[in-house]
Amino acid sequence: MRQTSEAEYAEFARSVWPQLYRTAVVIVGDRQLAEDLVQSALVKTYVAWPRLREPAKAHAYTRRAMVNVARDWFRKRSWTHENTTDVATEGAPSTDHSAALVDRVTLADALLTLPxxxxxxxxxxxxxDLSVQETADLLNITTGTVKSQTSAALAALRSHAHLLPEGSHHD
Known part of the structure; x- marks a missing residue:
């Protein structure tokens, strides 16, 4: 790879890491596994980098690689013993914002109950912030499946809303 391509790739990887990592944490429910997932996706992107000319295409390629690697992991492993603390504390404030932290823990726990x-x-x-069509394309499922999965997930998450402290959620 050319020197400029190496530098462009390094800048790309730095710029997309936070968003990919955040998404990976929610998908796999574990910070260390999320790091591995993003690293695997970035390695695949590095190999394909000479073919990826536009940053938007590179980001989409990396996101798809990340989702595909996650899908393979779910097929190979049992995900019944996930660590909810990792998701709950991800990005948690360093000062004492106990109500916000309780909301985060509750949301993280609720997310981990989803398939x-x-x-x-x-x-x-x-x-x-992908559209229904973009999500369907990325996951290789129909838009109807995206809509039904979203509806079911939101219904399940709403069922956990009663666990939040009074006044911390909006109906």
Missing amino acids: PGQRSVVALRFLD
Whole structure:
């Protein structure tokens, strides 16, 4: 790879890491696994970098690689013993904001109760702000499946709203 391509790739990787990592944490429910997931996706992107000329295409390629690696992991492993603390404390404030932290822990716990497919749809639709069509294309499912997975996931998450402290959520 040319020197300029190396520098462009390094800048790209630095710029997309935070968003990919945040999405990966929600999808796999574990910070260390999320780091591995993003690293795997970035390695795949590095190999394909000479073919990826536009940053938007590179980002989409990396996101797809990340989702595909996650899907493979879900197929190979049992995800019944996930660590909710990792998701709950991700990005938690360093000062004492106990109500916000309780909300985060509750949301993290609720997200981890979702099946992997629903978690992936929620992460891509609401964290990455992808459309129904973009999410369907990325996950290789129909738009109807994205809509039904989103609906089921949101209903499940709403069922946990009663656990939040009074006044901390909006109906």
